[in-house]
Amino acid sequence: MKKIETSFGTEIAYIREGQGIPIILIHGLDGNMASLYDLKNKLKTYFEVIIYDVRGHGKSSKPNSFHLQDHVSDLNILMHKLSIEPAHLIGYDMGGVIAKHFTDQYETSVRSLTLIASNLNNNVHGLNKLMIEHQDEIEGFDKSEALIILFPYLYKKQDVAKKWFQNQLIYSRQSSEDSAIATRALMNFPEYDKNNLIKHVNVPTLVIYGRYDPLCSKESFQQYHDAFTSLKIFEFNHSGHAPHVEEAEHFMEVYLKFVNALEYQS
Template sequence: MPTFNSHGTNLYYEDTGEGIPLLLLHGLTSNHAMFYQEIDAFKGQYRVIAPDARGHGKSDKPEHYTLEDHVQDVIALLNHLELVSIYLIGVSMGSYIAQGVAIEESDRVKKLVLVSTKSHGEQSSMAELYSRHADEMQGLSMIDKLSYASKYMFYNQTAVGKWLHETAKVSGQLTLHEQAIASDALIGFDFRTKLCDVRAETLVISGTYDGLNPPDYGEETAIMIPNAIFMEFKWSGHAPNVEQPDLFKEIVNNFLDESSKK
């Protein structure tokens, strides 16, 4: 089981394929297993590396950590694997981490894909969603809230349900306590004044029906990154890579593939 140590925390990662290193950074309370479709699609052309963030998956679960810890963990992984340059895809929380890495390691990150993203937040997007619909969810348990909120998060519920089922086969769920710690790590981050330092070619993808990080958030992020491209998937919510997988793979493949531009 491949692991590395980042500032005293043991972190797990998957590493498969050959070629340009392509890092995949997962969303809040998830883990590398959420990328089972992307790993299969990209491993024939890239060296695909998918870590479990601290507090998630098979990695250690400290009682407290921050978004900056996540950023430094990815940088530690790059150093551990002695990677000089990378392509980077981040989804939701993974896209926040990816922004921090692309800012701090601007010479290393050559291409950047931010999916269902935002550039700042006073709290996690899920906490914001619960707050917006507090009256509707009054009296619901945390698990019931999550189930109820899905209609505000996704457009293609069938595809997302199948994806969650397949992911759950190979990964355990976080406890409610662990979920709360993970959510608290995203309180009060803001990359807006630093996104101008990103040098990577950047693609930002949002879903029209995303009630967690609406397209306006993604477009705002793209505007602040030099020469970034913004795309809105019309039949997706918070998981464009799952809800419109063929379109996602085609768009991302074309964006990453240097030969397609010659």
């Protein structure tokens, strides 16, 4: 693991492995790059893969306040300093929101955009709603403990998901304060408009979500068809909120087919 400085002393921890066309993997809210180790190890056979802890997470700096635009700026600086543009972007959960907003501003730096279990309009509120619905079950527990209790509602393959989640906690445990700061940044706190239109982009886009994901559904993607010139949407039938983990082999099959077709066309 290495670190680079992005702005005002903020350091971003990253890992860079493999050779070939670059792919950048961006983790979810309250997660860290350990959540992407398995995917990184599979992809590095074919590509150069970069994973990193977004600010406020993992081994990266944890400022007292930041915004979604800071995530976008961090990614832009990371790409410039590592000379890895254009690159394919894969974003899970919050990582998809970061990747999409980055693409909105730096479209020529993006070869393709892949959004995994990422609701661009209601990402945080979906989880908050789930926690409120089951508040009696999670009362008295911190967020990390609450998420484990909510596993039956979030994931179809719970054993696989628990191991994946535990590996993230071993790498770095997110404090309640850091989680609150990161959540506010994603919501563009204090103003948040769930009906805000998704900005149109021309980058080829792949959307993957699990059939049993309570935070994403077919209805979540109604606006997507108007927002992307080239869009493919796949529902994974045997997974919840982590289809790339719960159906890892299926994800690789779909993703490699998607990317290889783009590279062949180019």
